[in-house]
Amino acid sequence: MTASDGTQTDGPGAHEGEAHHGGLSSRMNWLRAGVMGANDGIVSTAGLVVGVAGATAAGGPILTAGIAGVVAGAVSMALGEYVSVSSQRDTERALLAKERAELDLYPDEELDELAALYVAKGLKHATARQVAQELTEHDAFAAHADAELGIDPQALTNPLHAAGASAVAFTIGSLLPLIAILVPPPGARVAVTFVVVLLALAVTGAVSAHLGTAGKPAAVTRLVLGGALAMLVTFGIGHLVGATVL
Template identity: 75%
Template sequence: MSTHAGEPHDAGLAERLNWLRAGVLGANDGIVSTAGLVVGVAGATTAAGPIAIAGVAGLVGGAVSMALGEYVSVSSQRDSERALLAKERMELEKFPEQELDELTALYVAKGLTESTARQVAEELTAKDAFAAHVDIELRIDPEELANPWQAAGASALAFTMGSVLPLAAILMPPPGARVPVTFAVVILALAITGAISAKLGSAAAGRAVARLVGGGAAAMAVTYAVGQLIGDFS
């Protein structure tokens, strides 16, 4: 008999919202990390070349890092899900009666009477025992396992899109306006993405926006100060 309790996995709309939320968070990472980097370099020099090099290097390095991290994470999740599915299939082959009892108990736990739960379990088992068990017990759809390559690509794309904004904001204005313009653009972008992430998570927008804006502003202020300090000694 199975003794494991599968980890819940969202599907349908919830799954798409999770992907969208992850994309917004990835974009936020790109905005904050790249903004901090280019503002820090701008604090040390007004030359556009070093700022552009640092920004592009941060964009590429961050996107690759995000993609690798997401690939490893989703690959591990996928391997775990496959192992659970293989274990469930083996248990159904070796212990069909115990698995039927377990399926019945799961439906009883959901509120059905013993007799109704038994009938439902028997009918579902007769149709597709494996599908019945992985649905209610593991909450895994074998046809919709997470794709690590897709996750890695989405993560890298989100980070890149976020990084492009502060990079463009600091390179397009004249030297004297670079840092103020970048600060304003980044704060506005973080406020917007914070509101979007709060909406997707059904959370209070004010707190989410305040956290992102406050964190982003602090990061840029610190890196700019460090850049100025290094510039004074160079």
């Protein structure tokens, strides 16, 4: 039997609620992932171009390093997301296949297990049994996938979609510091980039906190301080290396 504590669902009424709220939850997860991907692009590319700018004022090397960073970062993000989501999807498929086999081999035991899950959520035994029977008659596999595994068999994440979204978000975030450091005159490049990047991090921090229903001041402060530290460190290293090598 598939072991489960039954804590991944909201109860017997969750099936109906998910029909209305599942799509919204999915879109929110994608949006949150997009914001975090853009944030990664901002910080990593900003650190790279500011570091190169610390070594040289020439625009060519900065542009070359920036483009290389954008491409390498986007590919890395996409590959990492593809591997991660593929592994998750393989695991979900294996769990669903096991659950389907158990339903075929032990239908009565699975019905008892489903009823027990609803009892654990607070329903009376008679009510839990009735709910389990009705859900089993409607779609036993979907009922067990939801109650035991917290998985919607019809809404498994697509690894290619996740990889593409991650690459696009990273690229969009990366373009901001790249443009910020190339447009101003050489003497103002680093200062302008610092201001633009920190403002962008403040915005992404606020949006991320809003999506995650967390405190905005703490989220914004962490991102801004982290981004500032990253740029200061890379600029210092670039300046030292540039003074020594160039």
